[in-house]
Amino acid sequence: MAAMCKDRAMDVANEPRHRVAVLVRDGMLPIELGIVHRLFGRAKSAEGRLLYEIVTCAVRPGRVPTDADFDIVVDAGPEALATADTVIVPAAHGSDTAVEGRIPPELRAALGLIRPGARIASICTGAFVLAAVGLLDGRRATTHWDACEQFRRLYPRVCLEPDILYTEDRTGDHPIFTSAGVAAGIDLCLHLVRRDFGSAVANSVARRTVVPPHREGGQAQYVERPVPDVGARSTGRSRAWALDRLGQPVTLRQLAELEAMSVRTFTRRFREETGLSPQRWLTQQRLERARQLLEESDLPVDRIADEAGFGTAASLRQHLHRALGVSPSAYRRTFRRGPV
Template sequence: MTTVALAVTDGMLHFELALACEVFGGAGTGADASWYRLRICGPQAVRAGRFRLEPDDGFDRLARADTVIVPGWADIDREPPADLVDAVRAAHEAGARIASLCTGAFVLAAAGLLDGRRATTHWAHTRELAARHPLVKVDPDVLYVDEGRVLTSAGKAAAMDLCLHLVRLDHGAAVANTLARRLVVPPHRDGGQAQFVTTPVPEPGSHPLSEVLPWALQRLDRPITVEDMARRAGMSARNLGRHFRSVTGTTPLRWLLTQRIRRAQELLETTDRTVDAVATATGMGTATTLRRHFHRTVGVPPDAYRRTFRARAGSVGETVGAGGSGGSGPSR
């Protein structure tokens, strides 16, 4: 069971704080005995917006967590509290994975964790982050950045994207997608997507891609070109690309590749199909093509990915079989 610690103090943004609690402190996807143990850590009772919160532990608990989440910081005009910065730095030195939501990146930057790394924050504050911390490689045009043990997200909805990304890393795509369905949010938005689009996203069912997106998802096992999607949408390829950027924040081919990879992840986690069969089922054609794109996108080969999540599934099964609820397994 992985321990997730929320580092809180006065002035935290309540939206990001609440969604992190929902993702990591909820019931997960149902009967998953390996779900997270959430601890809220702060020096005393804190105010987050109009809400008052009683922490479970002090900041010293952060150094014993597997993952530390730093929610958004409301008043970026002043430096974050020194005790919070010191505790986050100590947790990182102890081996914890550190993730910031929205302007929580200012806390990570103050702790020196972003020096020499790519990072992001809410688009309205990226210039300030870059000016105050010139060693940080601020990327203003992405939803979140994964630098291994240090992760940062843009604001509001992007914070949910990063939380689901962490669940996907820990439990696999199938579990993350199930959780997203329970939360009624998109199952996956690539971190490299733009933070915002130039025009408002239309209501579901009313935008020009409302038919072509589900059409493509139902045909991932077949070759699909941009021209195929353009014909389905009744527009030119150039017009399709423009609408894709407006609605999804990415290009048609990148969106399509992402859907194929996510589908491959689910099949590797939940079936015994060979890599060749998974390649066929996801429209990759050959195992060689799947391995190349999968490794580049996910970071590990398909076979290694399957072994990792099958091993975790086996551990969950052993835990449930031995004690029913999973008890209080080892944690940091």
């Protein structure tokens, strides 16, 4: 048995690291490049082994202007995309013609080097690049709230979801992930780490970076509003109350009464604060609880469904498949595969 454990440890130690390629362009936002390197670069196994290899590349290697008062020097060219397990396209300001519905031929050719099955993600308006080459046609996507109207006009075939922090769509040849504004890139990167190596690794990265491992709601709560609702009461107490009772029936009327609001006022205020309807938010929290139990416990699926508030295993399967495209058993096999 000891020999088997030792062999397993050696196999794990020899596994190749997940390769992430970040494709930067003129006018890039340094903070978005930093997010990728910081979060993926902090992901380690229990034994301290780095889990990702990150390479920054450009269509033309060399000096790349940023939207700040400095440039960066990129050594790798587009060939780095051909060997990547994940390709990330951050936003770029100034010379980004993708937000005008155009894309340079050399950028289109570079994206064509991505190998079949590789994961592709965008941060902020990087989604315009993916849409411009047709990668988002018929698929779910999001981008910065301030660019959603332009995005919808240019790319009507994309299923744009403007109210959420990030999307996941696994229906095509490439799994596609998109995120909203800059900070939502943090949420997306943590989500990808969690998908790859489980919540323990993602939570460790979040703690080291001093960011929450998961933020509630979507980007609708950050949209500029011409007339702020000064002095409005929060719905935070009802959310805390619901989180303590995920395994029990929770009604909209109960939540509204806790805040001494009408159902209509509560629903409007809740959406303003979280970016989601109360029911969608509650379902999201129940899914997070179910995922945690699938990853960290040996409870049977029907028990997990009950404790997370879905009632039946069939209901949990339906919700998890709709959200992630997998069954509870498949999810558990992925994230309870043993030490990384």
